[in-house]
Each structure stands twice: as structure tokens, then as C-alpha cells.
Amino acid sequence: MKKISELLDAAAGSALPVVRGIDDSRLGDPTPCAEYDVHALLSHLSQVVVNFTALAARQDADFGETPDAVTGDWRTRFGEETAALVEAWAAPGAEEGTAGSMGFPARTVGHMVLGDLTVHAWDLARATGQEFVPEADVVDEIGPALEGMAPRAREGKMFGEPFPVPEGASPFARVLALTGRDPDWQPPRG
Template sequence: MKTISELLEGAAARAVPVVRGVDDDRLADSTPCSEYDVRALLNHLFLVIENFRALAVKGSTDFSRTDDVVTGDWRGRFDEAAALLVTAWAQPGAEEGTPGKMGIPARTVGLMVLGDLTVHAWDLARATGQVFEPDAAVVAELGPGLEAMAPQAREMKVFGEPFPVRPGATAFERVLAVTGRDPGWSPAGR
């Protein structure tokens, strides 16, 4: 079984090019996350990475912040933030204990950020007309992990209701569907 840091490294390698490929003129475009446009989703992803990096080292978090960090060299800062996330989860003890106030095992917390990084990279790719191919090892881990978390995630309004998938759907399409996403989503008018 791969470590969370190894999985995050694979996910980050797929997410970073997507973020780098977001043109500034697409920041107001809609995304598969109906509550976020591209800019808001990028801000959310930065916040997620920062907080889950803190959770890896058993630090404190603040998910309530709403700073707009999509300014200046935000693409370069995303590269750095993703690398720091991978490094934090590679530290001894990162996958042990129950970090933060969630009261859940550290590996499960790591799967949560792995899911966010991967699914939101897909969201951004779809919203901005890019191709996204997730890391196969990440998808293999996320499938059962997100399926197990789904009931609680729906109660917390983090996931939508499962989207019905077609027979023969890929493993990643099933991952997207369990989060409530339509794997065939595309921007209106494109």
C-alpha cells in the first residue's frame, strides 16, 4: 500500500499542470462545483492544501478563511503549496493518530485531501477546457476511501447526492459520481 505522501505526489503531479493552465480570463467561469467559480475554487483549494498540511504535522487549522489568494504569482505559489503538502505528509508520524478536531484516523484525513486535490483538479480542468487524467494509483485508493466517507460527507454537505453512472463507467467516473458530480459535466455554451 502506498503512503499518503506517495499518493499526494502523484495527485500533485497531475493537478499542478491544470492549475498552471488556468488563464486569468477564465477565473469567473462556472465549475462542476456549483457554489464555486474558477477563482473561488482555486481559493478553496489553496485553503484546503494549507489546512491539510497543518493536519499532517498535527497543527491547528482554520477552514473558515475566505482570503483571495489568486493574485500575483498564484500559479507558482500553488506549485510550492502542493510540494509542501507532499513533504508534510511524508514526515514520520503523519499517518498516525487522529489530527485536528475531526476525531478520525490520520490516513483517512490524508485521503480527504487526496480526494480534494484530485477531484478539484478535474473540476478546474473541466471548467477551463483542459484534459485531466488522474493518477491510477490515486483513483484505486480514492474509490473505496471516498465510498466509505460518502454518507458522513453528505450529512456534512461536503458531497452531493451520488450521481447515477452509466454501465461500464471508469473507476474515476465512479469516484466523481460518489461525490455528487456528473462525470460528463461541461460548461454551458461550450
């Protein structure tokens, strides 16, 4: 079983080129997350990364109002934030016990941020016309983990209803569909 920190390192390695590749002219573009444009999704993802870094260290997280993360050198800052996330989850004991105010097992909390980082990197890539291929180990880990979380995530409106995919869909397409995304989503033309 791979450590969450190793999987997060791989997920960050796939996400960083996408974030760095976003041109400022694309910040208002729609994403597969209907409630977020590219700018808002970048801010949300930054908030997730920062908060789950705190959760790994058994500190409080604030998921209230989302601060605007798309200021200054936001691309470099996102790289620093994901590096801090990996480091926090690599700390001795980070995967043990519970993390967060809801009392979830720490590894489950790690799966949450691993899923968010991977799926939202795909959202951003798809919205901005970039390629995104997550590491197979990451997909193998988040598939069953997110499937177990899906009923509760749907109740909390974090996942949409499952999107139908054909028999033989790739493991990552099945993960996207599980969260309510159309794996074939394309930005609107014109």
C-alpha cells in the same frame, strides 16, 4: 499499501499542469461545483492544501473564511503549497494516530485531501477546457476511501447526492459520481 505522501505527490503532479494552464480570462467561469467559479475554487483548493498541510503536522487548521489565493504569482505559490503538503505527509509519523480536531485517523485525513486535490483538479480542468487524467493508483486509493466517507460527507454538504452512472463507468467516473458530480459535465455554451 502506498504512503499518502506518494499518492499526494502523484495527485499534485496531475493537478499542477491544470492550475498552471488556467488563463486569467477564465477565472469567472463556472465549475462543476455549482457554488464556486474558477477563482473561488482555486482559493478553496489552496485553503484545503494549506490546512491539510497543518493537519499532517498536528497543527490547527482554519476552514473559516476562505482567503483569496488568486493574487500575485498564484500558480507558482500553488506549486509550493502542494510541495509543502507532500513533505508534511512524508514526515515520520504523519500517517499514525489521529489528525485534526475531529479525531479522525491520520490516514483518513490524508484520504480527504487526496480526494479534494484530485476531484477539484478535475473540476478546474473541466471548467477551463483542459485534459485531466488522474493516476490510477490515486483513483484506486480514493475510490473506497471516499465511498466510506460519503454518507457523512453528504450530511455535511461536502458531497452532493450520488450521480447515476452507467454500468461499466470508469473508476474515476464512479468517484466523481459518488461526490455528486456529473462525469460528463461541460461548461455552459455561449
